[in-house]
Amino acid sequence: MSDKPAEDVLGPDGNPLSKKALKKQQKDAEKALKKAAHRQQEQAQNPQAAEQEKEDYAKDHYGQVRMIQSRDKPDRTLLKVCELTRGLADQKVWLRGRLYTSRSKGKSCFFVIRQQKWTVQALVSVGEKVSKQMVKYIANINKESIVDVEGYVRTVPQKIESCSQQDVELHAEQVWVVSSAAPRLPLLIEDASRPETEGDLAHVNQDTRLDNRIIDLRTQTNQALFRVQMGVCRHFRQHLEQNGFVEIHTPKIISAASEGGANVFEVTYFKTKAYLAQSPQLYKQMAICGDMDRVFTVGAVFRAEDSNTHRHLTEFVGLDLEMAFNYHYHEVVDVIGNMFVAIFKGLQQNFAEEIEIVHKQFPAEPFKFLEPSLRLDYREGVQMLQEVGVEMEEGDDLSTPNEKLLGKLVKAKYDTDFFILDKFPLAVRPFYTMPDPEDTKWSNSYDMFMRGEEILSGAQRIHDPDFLLERAKLHEINIEKIKAYIDSFKYGAPPHAGGGIGMERVTMLYLGLDNIRKASLFPRDPKRLTP
Numbered sequence: 001m002s003d004k005p006a007e008d009v010l011g012p013d014g015n016p017l018s019k020k021a022l023k024k025q026q027k028d029a030e031k032a033l034k035k036a037a038h039r040q041q042e043q044a045q046n047p048q049a050a051e052q053e054k055e056d057y058a059k060d061h062y063g064q065v066r067m068i069q070s071r072d073k074p075d076r077t078l079l080k081v082c083e084l085t086r087g088l089a090d091q092k093v094w095l096r097g098r099l100y101t102s103r104s105k106g107k108s109c110f111f112v113i114r115q116q117k118w119t120v121q122a123l124v125s126v127g128e129k130v131s132k133q134m135v136k137y138i139a140n141i142n143k144e145s146i147v148d149v150e151g152y153v154r155t156v157p158q159k160i161e162s163c164s165q166q167d168v169e170l171h172a173e174q175v176w177v178v179s180s181a182a183p184r185l186p187l188l189i190e191d192a193s194r195p196e197t198e199g200d201l202a203h204v205n206q207d208t209r210l211d212n213r214i215i216d217l218r219t220q221t222n223q224a225l226f227r228v229q230m231g232v233c234r235h236f237r238q239h240l241e242q243n244g245f246v247e248i249h250t251p252k253i254i255s256a257a258s259e260g261g262a263n264v265f266e267v268t269y270f271k272t273k274a275y276l277a278q279s280p281q282l283y284k285q286m287a288i289c290g291d292m293d294r295v296f297t298v299g300a301v302f303r304a305e306d307s308n309t310h311r312h313l314t315e316f317v318g319l320d321l322e323m324a325f326n327y328h329y330h331e332v333v334d335v336i337g338n339m340f341v342a343i344f345k346g347l348q349q350n351f352a353e354e355i356e357i358v359h360k361q362f363p364a365e366p367f368k369f370l371e372p373s374l375r376l377d378y379r380e381g382v383q384m385l386q387e388v389g390v391e392m393e394e395g396d397d398l399s400t401p402n403e404k405l406l407g408k409l410v411k412a413k414y415d416t417d418f419f420i421l422d423k424f425p426l427a428v429r430p431f432y433t434m435p436d437p438e439d440t441k442w443s444n445s446y447d448m449f450m451r452g453e454e455i456l457s458g459a460q461r462i463h464d465p466d467f468l469l470e471r472a473k474l475h476e477i478n479i480e481k482i483k484a485y486i487d488s489f490k491y492g493a494p495p496h497a498g499g500g501i502g503m504e505r506v507t508m509l510y511l512g513l514d515n516i517r518k519a520s521l522f523p524r525d526p527k528r529l530t531p
């Protein structure tokens, strides 16, 4: 404490301190003196404790591990957080996870370890194995760091509501940082996990999420969402395999635009140009000509469309199928309709928990469907729209708002979120579409819808080379460039039909999400090429 008059005391900037600042300085100095005196007294009374504090008896129980460079193969089993249940009570276990939250309280520190969607509470308290320094170290570990923890599983008298493991906690004795996260996170998992309906609390906007996607992906919702997406692909595959389909892989670098039109990405191909496939269309048909009979493929599809909408990406995953039929393309429509039913049922049966998790953050009505699927004629759809005052001609294409409206009308009338619209006007379909045999205003083509948005486009394809050539010319397609495709039908081709589905769209619409980007791991759109 200084005895000098206030005007003589200068602050760090060289200016005299204010009365208030001076008072605070005096108080701080008094406190420090008191603390030092107290410590001296304690040390005098207990010289052993003072010695221990200095040398930190727990120093081998915490810290940063040496970078794992595959040096050792320790004989240690790391348990999964989800495995920590009452059955392991009082056993000593090791586990690895992210430090989700931490809070120190006196001589203890409570922290939560997160592993994907599972969380467990852990705590360290100063004691025989845990020093004061260790508690302080743990309290200061940056959130999201990956840590190895050893401790005793203990049952708790009251359920821990905030964790997935509610009946136990971990009394830690060792805590090692395996990979440290930066001190400042671009977004907090808690904020990114919040339902948008909780208006007052912080939310993370979509661009921030997507810019920092690896952190955003750590939320429970995203962990669940991408498992639902896996389910879409699994049940697509499973059902088709069970029905005699063969999985194929088609080239993505092609010499001509598969769907025609301008929305194709051009790439340099040595001394010439090539294109990124807009769909596996031509190749899956060629596989049919190669007697594969029933084929499907799951793969990247590219569209150079400057469509900045909630449902368009420039790269998406196509779930495509094609199959030979006997007499009528409705044989194929039925197979596809049943396949969708199998996907919807499979998701309900095997991913109910994940669907519920997603809906907690992004609430939506459960997805409804009929078995067998509802099939309407295009003209019936137009009529339903006309009846509610939409002005359109029978042969007009469906606009996006009209598609949505039709979805609502169908839901109200038939109580289904999934339906098939059959026999589209020929003029709005690609060149390879088979015209209706009775009236060429119409075609043997169909779209399928989920919650009023298109998720599949398909048709019977022309399998006669002369007719195909005629239709291609009419569409002003460069015949030279698709010669191999047209020639495939010269050597005999079975009648066939198929369709293309957008995987992200199915995920988005099944879950009732508002944006396709939520259902794409690292979305590509006209404005986003990274990360």
Ligand code: ATP
Residues within 6 Å of the ligand: 303, 305, 311, 312, 313, 314, 315, 316, 454, 455, 456, 457, 458, 500, 501, 502, 503, 504, 505, 506, 516
């Ligand atoms: P839309 O009219 O919605 O732009 P489209 O008629 O161009 O679609 P198709 O070429 O028939 O679509 O593709 C078949 C399916 O692929 C669509 O039903 C949809 O599920 C998906 N799909 C098409 N384009 C995109 C895109 N840009 N982003 C994501 N999915 C798409």
